[in-house]
Amino acid sequence: MITAGGSAALRRLLPHFRSAEVKRGAHQIAAPLGVSGKLPLVGGLAAAVAAVVAAALLSAGPTASSAWWVLAGAAGFFLFGLADDLRKTRTGRGVPEGAYLVIALILSIGATALVVGPGAHESGAASPYAMAHWLGSGAHVPLSIWYLALILGTTLATSFSDGMDGLTPGTVAFATAGAALAAGLAASVGQAGWPLGIAAIGAGLLVWNLPSEWSPANRGARRRASIYIGDSGALTLGAASAAAAIVAGVDLLWPVIAAPLLLEGLSSLLQAKILVPLYRRWRDPRLPDGSPVPHQRFPLPLLASPLHYHWEIVGLNRQKIVLGFWAATAVTASLCAVASALSETAWAALAITLAAAVSAGFWAAATWTRPAFVAADGDFLLLFHGRPITLLGQLLARRRRVVGDADVVKAASERGLLNRPMNAHVLNATLDAILADPKRPST
Secondary structure (H helix, E strand, O other): OHHHHHHHHHHHHOOOOOOOOOOOOOOOOOOOOOHHHOOOOOHHHHHHHHHHHHHHHHOOOOOHHHHHHHHHHHHHHHHHHHHHHHHHHHHOOOOOHHHHHHHHHHHHHHHHHHHHOOOHHHHHOOOOOOHHHHHOOOOHHHHHHHHHHHHHHHHHHHHHHOOOOOHHHHHHHHHHHHHHHHHHHHOOHHHHHHHHHHHHHHHHHHOOOOOOOOEOOEOOOOOOOOOOOHHHHHHHHHHHHHHHHHHOOOOOOHHHHOHHHHHHHHHHHHHHHHHHHHHHHHOOOEOOOOOEOOHHHOOOOOOOOOHHHHHHHHOOOHHHHHHHHHHHHHHHHHHHHHHHHOOOOHHHHHHHHHHHHHHHHHHHHHHHOOEEEEEEEOOEEEEEEEEEEEEOOEEEEEEEEEEOOHHHHHHHHHOOOEOOOEEHHHHHHHHHHHHHOOOOOOO
16 A cells, blocks of 8 residues: 555656666667656655565564564665666666676675574574575575575566566566465465565555556557656565565575566576677677678577567567466466475475476477468468467467568568578568568579
């Protein structure tokens, strides 16, 4: 209630607190929005107020020793995110990417120290799904490394996922609600306080950040969101949710519970920070004129990163993408809650394995639709994402669009394009050339 009410009030008080940043990239499928078309960045401010109230309430309960330390760990991320939001409103540019990653790492180290140093991590050590349960609360070095990875990975994931209305707050709400249920079943109801509080904050933000089919490429659709959560909100949710999972004693389950969200960060790390630089260094591919080949033509897992941009290029509207993330997270969270109820049994292991399989399937579905192919249907070409494979009478591909005429079909056939999976960006460029002049011979 505090988050939802605060967001509504701040939207009226700070109507001009809007980002002036213009994002460019291959994932942008329409002209970027101007400042006037963007929403106020007030969600993070409302979330911060609600987090302080949550800490005050929890400090009087069974998790009193950890309440303020979780808040303190998230506070640094909030301040950094707010500074980044302010910079975007004033200069149109956020903190440079390299500095952003370094600061996020430093803040994650600080948050880890605040969780481990005062012993906040000990509150959930009785749970069999806490790393401290198996290593002992005094194993500070390995525990700190594990907690650092969780906090840094989750905050980067929430930062990357803050590109579509409702994606970050909704996914975090489902994940932390699942963590709260798992903590209550595995240890005690008292351990569920912080994850439940973060879930409530995410749900409060969602009231004014609901998903819809609206996008910069579909501005005619009705938009349900009226605020952005900003970097201040995204980073706060990420740091607080990971820290909450730690103090609640479900940190070993958190990578499975929040897998769809964490895949957002992993996709960017793997594709943009590792594979693209390595491919350029080792292969240095060049176009006929000697210029570097655009990275979109590299053999990468996704058409764009983070993961939600891949699905948008494939042709899903934003509402379906967000609902897909919510559904996958709801399933993984529910299965992990079942595992907590059946702790130390073969059924618990099966539930966790199924949750991991759902996460793997979520990633596999994306990589499966990375290539594209065209098929002839009379005098038209059908463009698909996926592969020309049929299973039980169903084509394992998604139709993207219908193009061309008889001349285009003939030109595509002569060039050997029919039913041939290939890089989607290369295929689109080839199709554009054919559509411009179907009778022009291939080069």
